[in-house]
Amino acid sequence: MNNRGNQKDKTSLIPKTISIGFFAGLIWGTIAALAGYFNFTKVTPKSFVLRSWLQTTWSDQWLGEVISILIISLLSIGLAFLYYIILKKFPGILPGILTGIVLWFIVFWLFEPIFTNIPPFYMLDSDTVVTTVCLFILYSVFIGYSISFAYQQHIDENN
DSSP states (O other): OHHHHHHHHHOOSHHHHHHHHHHHHHHHHHHHHHHHHTTSOSOOHHHHHTTTTOOOSGGGSHHHHHHHHHHHHHHHHHHHHHHHHHHTTOOSSHHHHHHHHHHHHIIIIISTTTOTTSOOGGGSOHHHHHHHHHHHHHHHHHHHHHHHHHHHHHHHHHO
8 A cells, every 4th residue: 555655656747748738739629620610710720730831632621620630739748748847836727828828929920920821910800819819728728727737636645
């Protein structure tokens, strides 16, 4: 029994962080694709990941969307690790909301020249802006709240 307690102390949160990041990208990438399908936004995951570099017919169809969602899921693992390193000790949803807003500004303003398939910010319609801001916030809150909750749970178990 004592050996099990020591094993729990040595357990890290890295596997949880990986799964949180992957599933955040998978869930919210899929929701973003559905939002594009139902015309809530003109910007979908394939707009960022594939269509800015590939102008082929398959990248504009459902296969391009699925591949883009999987790539976003893998990239989300990196964001989850970054959140884990910097903000894991901050509980609640406010750090996630702020992270989502900052991430949106980075993607739509800072990286705007990289994503040639996406129109500049001032040319986006209000539906696209509101929908993408909300999706980025929900995505970041999912990552942030899940990681801070797992971290707090890990601290409580070890005390």
